[in-house]
Amino acid sequence: MTATDDKRVRNHERQPATRRLRIAVLIKTNSGGSWILPQVEAMRERGHDVTVVLPPGEGRLTKELRGRRFEVVECPFPLRPGPSMLAGLWRLRRLMRRLRPDVLQYHLIASAYVARLATVGLPIRRVHTVAGPLYLDSPLIRAAERLLWRLDDIIVCGCRNASDRYAELGCPSRRRAVATYGVDTSAFDPTGAGPETRAAARAELGIPPDAFLAVMVAYVYPPKRLVHAGRGIKGHDVLLEAWRMFRRRHPQAHLLLVGGGWTTAGAAHRAELVQRFQVADDPSITWLETVPDVRPCYQAADVSVSPSLSESHGAAVEAGAMAVPSIVSDAGGLPETVDERSGWTVPRDNAAALADALEAAYDEFEAGTLASRGTAARQRMVDMFDNRDTARQVADICETVATVAGRP
Template identity: 30%
Template sequence: MRRAILHIAQPSEAGVARVVTDLAAGQCANGDQVIVACPVTGTLWWTAARRGARVVQWDAVRSPGPALAREIAGVRRIVDMVRPDVVHLHSAKAGLAGRLAIRGRLPTVYQPHAWSFDAVSAALRTVAVQWERAGARWAHQVVCVSDGERAHGVAVGIRSRYTVVRNGVDLAWCGPPDASSREAARCRLGVRVTGPLAVCVARLCRQKGQDVLLDAWAELEKRMPQARLVLVGGGPDQSALAARASPTVGFAGAVADPRDWYIAADVVVLASRWEAGMALAPMEAMACSRPVVVTDVPGAREVLPPRHVPFAVVPLEDSAALAAAMARLLTDPVTSRALGEEAQAHIRCHYDVRRVVEHMYTVYGEARRVWATGRTA
């Protein structure tokens, strides 16, 4: 049965864009009519179109504010034009505007990609939690990417029909690098580094914790002055981070395809303060046979091979622990290489994005069934 699937997304870059693009590509390959509504800025607009989806403009900004009424009206207009069989809302803003616009009148799937109340100040947290509790009645399925993310929602009283669908990786895109590819990737990127290289692929913002990473790097470079760190991504904190970074830290800006950066690295690190289970970047890095260091956000341990946890997971906002974990891998290439190979096998065995696409059809079917009964959460 050919379905009309409408994805609505804000943000339209980084991990969310990759998740939506991979879903849209898989659904298009299965013969579905896939529509992606998103801002024209960011990478999602053209990557989804290149993979076969119909892309329509939805003007939306990240934070709620005066534009919300216009954003809600935009969702209504798009839904009336597309007439989808199911609507899949991605991230907090699409979840807000989309649920207020549709109000359960169509089968609706909401995927937070990290809960909204983790991204706001303490003063706004109560309001954000109250909204997520209220808005749950207009989602026929809520998709979390880890058991930890689901438990986090349940703990604050969000009652809904949850399904855990862990992120997947496009294994063809992450194809195993050959023995010389690290140097070849550095050459393609113009990175003239002969010593150890750590890479962070993430939006430059408070969530991703690059400020903590720079504190850790200041400690590490005292022990390893030949090591280099590159932050790959753009974002609102770029100027502030660049102002405090040492000369051993580089800024690559936002990139549409980070694969060469994973391959060029000796370790890939992410110092997040919160995540939707686990960010896509460490999974992609592991698929490229690179060891990772991540903070202990809810669900982060779920996608790691068990032997990796002592090497890979550090406490939140603990710059000393982060520095020690990076140094341990950067100074021990034998262990680092073994962990990377084990991580690659683990991701290829358990986290193929094609499984995500198939699982999501089950979610859509359940959303349609619940919608047809007229029940709410």
């Protein structure tokens, strides 16, 4: 790359493709990962051919992509470790040779390992898109990434924290961009909703109309062996412990948890939390495994809580878009979602500090000033986290990578 090319990648200036690009997108899930949708739509809007490579089966993501008329191809690499992995890598390499993408974009670290190995030596530009920095909490994976990031033409970090951590691994600024997955601020928009909407949402959820309501929206992920051993990364246990402290002072307050277990192991961890914190016997806690639409939960809420041990931006961006202020931990990219006007940041894994932040939110709720934080949170999401803007950033980066690489 020339110095001028380096500057273009670093500043993410759009370099219009001289021809229609073939872009392949690889992700290890066919159920989650809906955050790729704005990105692949932005690529297609620019006239590029987009193929999405997913695990076999009819997951929610597969169905959504096919409904939008994207080409979906089954990934031939096996989901589980075993003797077929080498053969799977070879089949994936053959698939890439058949698709002949100019750019291969991959999301999630497992996809990154597979994509890098399967395309070594192929004339493909590789764009590693980092959904969250959890895997970098593992010393083993950090050691591997210190070497393997060099196989990526560019790393698109979903938060500044991830970019900073790759900088610590020796990745230069021109090889790490920041483009958040963001939130659809047109779909998550409280404009026009008034007291009647809030009252109806609370009635549907069984929440008293005048109670202080904190909400946490997150799947319950099972504890990871390599990171935060024995702990669920979303911090449900931290919040439930903090709630015990807070509720002693405010018995009429209510906590709404939304999210079931992610996989069978996650469901088992959720059941263990319910038993450990005696959730079923606590009338101040409602825990819903799933809802058809999460927006009424935010319409009913006074404050959102994201107490994760590791996270990118999480539910704080949805809450903010719905004009709900957030209490977030200082893990990963969460502090990027709030400022002193729109929420609070507390040390991760600190139930006492979280209880104090709930107290601060409650004081503003009682004083009638908490809503102003919600207004500031909404504006922050519109200005910094609209996923249509960030989807265009990713499309810019894919085009620039192809151009800088000297593609025709």
